[in-house]
Amino acid sequence: xxxxxxxxxxxxxxxxxxxxxxxxxxxxxxxxxxxxxxxxxxxxxxxxxxxxxxxxxxxxxxxxxxxxxxxxxxxxxxxxxxxxxxxxxxxxxxxxxxxxxxxxxxxxx
Numbered sequence: 666x667x668x669x670x671x672x673x674x675x676x677x678x679x680x681x682x683x684x685x686x687x688x689x690x691x692x693x694x695x696x697x698x699x700x701x702x703x704x705x706x707x708x709x710x711x712x713x714x715x716x717x718x719x720x721x722x723x724x725x726x727x728x729x730x731x732x733x734x735x736x737x738x739x740x741x742x743x744x745x746x747x748x749x750x751x752x753x754x755x756x757x758x759x760x761x762x763x764x765x766x767x768x769x770x771x772x773x774x
Contacts, residue, residue, distance in 0.1 A: 670698060674744070676737040677753035677768070678716035678729075683709060684740075687749075694740065701743050709736055719758040730754045734771070741773045 671686035682691035694701040694709045701709070712732050718724035730752075737752035744750070750773040756766035 671748070673749035673751065674699075674740065675751045675753060675770075676733060676740065677751075678713055678719075678733065678755055680713075680716055683713040683716075683733075699740070699744060701740070705736075705739065705743070712736055716755065719755060722757065724755070724758075726755055726757065734773070737773045 669688075671688070671692075673687040674692070675685040676683060677685065679691075684692050684694060684696075686692050692699070693706070695703075695706045712729070715724065715729055715732075719726075719729075733755065734752045737750050741748075741750040751770050752773055753768045753770045756768050759766075
């Protein structure tokens with residue numbers, strides 16, 4: 666049986682995971698199919714660790730999304746033009762009775 670090859674990835678922070686394949690399965694940037702450098706993986710994991718600050722409202726969303734989008738653009742260069750990359754912008758975490766703000770997605774080209 667052939668090994669599955671993803672045709673797209675979604676960069677979206679979800680506290681423990683930040684990268685999802687086209688089946689909705691969480692993957693890591695050092696996943697064999699992606700094979701990102703150790704330096705990229707470290708920066709990606711550091712970015713993902715920052716997302717926990719969204720739980721108490723202390724995350725600088727503009728900075729976080731700028732960094733996440735840059736990581737998504739770099740991922741696009743790593744995997745090549747045949748693979749679709751989307752970046753899903755982080756939104757404020759609903760604290761207390763606050764309403765959830767839907768995420769915007771952006772295709773990276």
